[in-house]
Amino acid sequence: DTAVSQTPKYLVTQMGNDKSIKCEQNLGHDTMYWYKQDSKKFLKIMFSYNNKELIINETVPNRFSPKSPDKAHLNLHINSLELGDSAVYFCASSQAATSGSTEAFFGQGTRLTVV
Amino acid sequence: GNSVTQMEGPVTLSEEAFLTINCTYTATGYPSLFWYVQYPGEGLQLLLKATKADDKGSNKGFEATYRKETTSFHLEKGSVQVSDSAVYFCALSANTGNQFYFGTGTSLTVIP
Numbered sequence: 001d002t003a004v005s006q007t008p009k010y011l012v013t014q015m016g017n018d019k020s021i022k023c024e025q026n027l028g029h030d031t032m033y034w035y036k037q038d039s040k041k042f043l044k045i046m047f048s049y050n051n052k053e054l055i056i057n058e059t060v061p062n063r064f065s066p067k068s069p070d071k072a073h074l075n076l077h078i079n080s081l082e083l084g085d086s087a088v089y090f091c092a093s094s095q096a097a098t099s100g101s102t103e104a105f106f107g108q109g110t111r112l113t114v115v
Numbered sequence: 116g117n118s119v120t121q122m123e124g125p126v127t128l129s130e131e132a133f134l135t136i137n138c139t140y141t142a143t144g145y146p147s148l149f150w151y152v153q154y155p156g157e158g159l160q161l162l163l164k165a166t167k168a169d170d171k172g173s174n175k176g177f178e179a180t181y182r183k184e185t186t187s188f189h190l191e192k193g194s195v196q197v198s199d200s201a202v203y204f205c206a207l208s209a210n211t212g213n214q215f216y217f218g219t220g221t222s223l224t225v226i227p
Contacts, residue, residue: 004158043220102208106160
């Protein structure tokens with residue numbers, strides 16, 4: 001009963017290819033996120049969706065496009081992969097509260113290696 | 116704006132040593148504060164949280180107190196174990212709960 005699941009766990013691909021990472025949460029949360037973690041473990045927010053609507057779109061290349069078919073899913077599609085895209089990508093979800101905040105739940109990560 | 120600053124690692128301790136990882140924050144309004152732990156090859160897991168000033172979060176022997184006057188949320192454990200070796204992230208969430216701000220992470224290695 002994984003709360004936030006993302007697939008695949010590992011992805012090795014050549015430069016120039018297009019790939020997708022899928023994410024699903026079964027927690028009933030309204031908000032989902034994509035984070036990129038570099039080799040120094042630094043976490044950078046990429047996108048945030050609330051009820052299928054984009055609410056955060058940090059400065060990421062246009063080659064990255066999130067897709068949210070419903071509020072339980074947030075997929076990440078990457079076009080024309082580059083060596084610098086190699087990283088671990090984490091999906092997360094949270095329930096926005098009207099007062100106070102709840103924690104974010106993270107998937108296990110997808111280690112993307114571009115060769 | 117909102118941001119989190121935590122002490123840089125790596126930190127190496129002997130088993131049973133006392134651990135402190137410092138975390139300070141800047142926030143508008145009244146954020147919630149969190150510590151996450153990331154074990155090797157895994158995603159981030161919530162370790163503990165505090166949602167208002169003077170709250171103390173605790174879990175697995177770790178604790179942190181939300182100090183509004185010093186804008187801090189330092190993580191402490193009285194006696195670390197080898198199994199505590201991981202990367203620890205301090206984070207805050209703005210009022211709406213739609214945005215999380217993470218520190219840079221502190222790598223902890225505990226040696227027997």
